[in-house]
Amino acid sequence: MCSQLRIFMIGMLISFLGTLPLGSLNITAMQVAIEEQVRSAVKFALGVALVEVLYVQVSLQAMNWVTAHQAVFRTMEWITVLLFAVLAAGSFITACRKAGEKKSILLNNTIHRFWLGFGMSAINPVQIPFWFIWSTYLVSTHVLAATAYNSYTAGIGLGTLSGLALFIFFGRWVVLKINAGRRAVNVVVGLVFFVSAIIQFIRLVSE
Numbered sequence: 001m002c003s004q005l006r007i008f009m010i011g012m013l014i015s016f017l018g019t020l021p022l023g024s025l026n027i028t029a030m031q032v033a034i035e036e037q038v039r040s041a042v043k044f045a046l047g048v049a050l051v052e053v054l055y056v057q058v059s060l061q062a063m064n065w066v067t068a069h070q071a072v073f074r075t076m077e078w079i080t081v082l083l084f085a086v087l088a089a090g091s092f093i094t095a096c097r098k099a100g101e102k103k104s105i106l107l108n109n110t111i112h113r114f115w116l117g118f119g120m121s122a123i124n125p126v127q128i129p130f131w132f133i134w135s136t137y138l139v140s141t142h143v144l145a146a147t148a149y150n151s152y153t154a155g156i157g158l159g160t161l162s163g164l165a166l167f168i169f170f171g172r173w174v175v176l177k178i179n180a181g182r183r184a185v186n187v188v189v190g191l192v193f194f195v196s197a198i199i200q201f202i203r204l205v206s207e
Contacts, residue, residue, distance in 0.1 A: 007148040011155030012162070014134055015052065017192060019163025021091075025120060029164045030171035032113060038168060040113040045164040047117025052127060053157045059131040060149050077204055080136045084197035091190030137200060
């Protein structure tokens, strides 16, 4: 029970932090809440979270295949170190840049906000490699076992909803504080990726 709760919390934390950096999904959720109503924004967030959960299941199934082919799995572990390092560097570089102006996303359509969230999330190219990287890392460090996949997925779904909730319910505040908030979030995410890359590297070279 404790291990299931632990992986649930890990999945929720990763997903929550991954939702915080400014992007098309959280900005749209914020704008729906501001320009329309909170109920519509919640529907949008549910559509986003559903696709996130489906993509996580895809990454986990891919992990089952990879773990059955140890040479490929070992290569993926080293690729994970490199990708974590690149993601950390990207986050730090973004944090050091001045925030530019962003165009507003038009919501002048009749698409149900659940399906708008579902569609925008489905065409997001970042999610599958993002979750494949994290799944590789957690499985290789023996944190995530096949018996905890459902808890892991449930945590990710809740983490996505929690992250989007910040933009939905505090959207106006985020807009006013966007420069400082964006920089702080990118620094935190960069540190997470950097520490994870170091841990993974030390583990691989010590085996």
